[in-house]
Amino acid sequence: MANPMVLTENTSTREGERGSDFSELSRRMTEAGLLRRRPFYYTVRFASVALTLGGGVAAFLVLGDSWQQLIVAAALAVVFGQLGLAAHDLAHRQVFSRRRPSEAGGLLVANLLLGMSYGWWMNKHTRHHANPNHEGKDPDVAPDILVWSRRQASKAQGIPRFIGKHQAALFFPLLTLEGLNLSFSSFKALRSPSMKRPLLEGTLLVVHFVLYFGGLFAVLSPGKALAFIAVHQGLFGIYLGSVFAPNHKGMPMIEEGTRLDFLRRQVLTSRNVRGGVLIDAFMGGLNYQIEHHLFPSMPTPALGRAQEITERYCAELGIPYHQTGLLASHREALGHLRSVGEPLRNAR
Numbered sequence: 001m002a003n004p005m006v007l008t009e010n011t012s013t014r015e016g017e018r019g020s021d022f023s024e025l026s027r028r029m030t031e032a033g034l035l036r037r038r039p040f041y042y043t044v045r046f047a048s049v050a051l052t053l054g055g056g057v058a059a060f061l062v063l064g065d066s067w068q069q070l071i072v073a074a075a076l077a078v079v080f081g082q083l084g085l086a087a088h089d090l091a092h093r094q095v096f097s098r099r100r101p102s103e104a105g106g107l108l109v110a111n112l113l114l115g116m117s118y119g120w121w122m123n124k125h126t127r128h129h130a131n132p133n134h135e136g137k138d139p140d141v142a143p144d145i146l147v148w149s150r151r152q153a154s155k156a157q158g159i160p161r162f163i164g165k166h167q168a169a170l171f172f173p174l175l176t177l178e179g180l181n182l183s184f185s186s187f188k189a190l191r192s193p194s195m196k197r198p199l200l201e202g203t204l205l206v207v208h209f210v211l212y213f214g215g216l217f218a219v220l221s222p223g224k225a226l227a228f229i230a231v232h233q234g235l236f237g238i239y240l241g242s243v244f245a246p247n248h249k250g251m252p253m254i255e256e257g258t259r260l261d262f263l264r265r266q267v268l269t270s271r272n273v274r275g276g277v278l279i280d281a282f283m284g285g286l287n288y289q290i291e292h293h294l295f296p297s298m299p300t301p302a303l304g305r306a307q308e309i310t311e312r313y314c315a316e317l318g319i320p321y322h323q324t325g326l327l328a329s330h331r332e333a334l335g336h337l338r339s340v341g342e343p344l345r346n347a348r
Helices: 021-031 039-063 069-091 099-114 118-130 150-155 158-165 167-175 178-189 198-219 222-248 262-268 277-283 289-294 300-317 326-340 342-346
Strands: none
Touching: 021 262, 021 300, 039 069, 039 198, 039 300, 069 099, 069 118, 069 222, 099 118, 099 198, 118 178, 118 198, 150 326, 150 342, 158 167, 158 342, 167 222, 167 326, 178 198, 178 222, 198 222, 222 289, 222 326, 262 289, 289 300, 326 342
């Protein structure tokens, strides 16, 4: 799976040929009760994250101007990662079935607590879910600093061309900037016509950073504050990348003009990560990426049972279903990055 595989018209199943396949899987999920809301689970989970965040802030205030704050910075990077996963579940209406409470919770967690635009991320993530690993439609595989296919590598120029040669080795170092990149992109998106509430979102973002930077520089000396930011934002970016990169990177890419039915489009481009309770907590249920893409609003605690049903159903239909361990998933993703960058390394 680490090769830069491409799904073309010859390897696809046309939309109308097997259109009922997903309906049958959906029926099985409904009969198993896996689409029901789980309010108790989310109450406990969100309360735990909130208490941990409060504990981190309290520890920060108690320690004062000390280099021990770097431990707090590392701990809060994990908490911020969990907040990102909470915002993700809210956006998919896994927590609330109605739009208003989901949106209110998303704005609170994403904009105010994380410093990331909920509206911008929702727009981007919705397009990703509709067309995962589609070069022309999935923003997560659009060429930027990194290239995701040999076609993109052949067109890369400047800094992306240089980084593309070594992108597998540079992937995790670049992730240290991902948290800052999300915030920068959020502020940039406030001017976009697609932003529904730019004033509200912008205000919440400003409040977040006033409190974040104001608190750091009020309590810590400038050097310690900058070190705190570097550790906190760097580890936060690595955490996010470690959760999201294994899901699709290194899985087949879809070429323009290829038509797949919904079931195959989601299953063939996604990868599950095995690992039990610890991986479930670390990745917030996104280790069941295939099932999440098939049923985005399915609550996290139902995904494990859904995985068993989906894998068995795919076997009935002869659809390849891919899952592996966490380390192996990263090897596959990095192997893909190395492979698609090969033409750049061989170019004169």
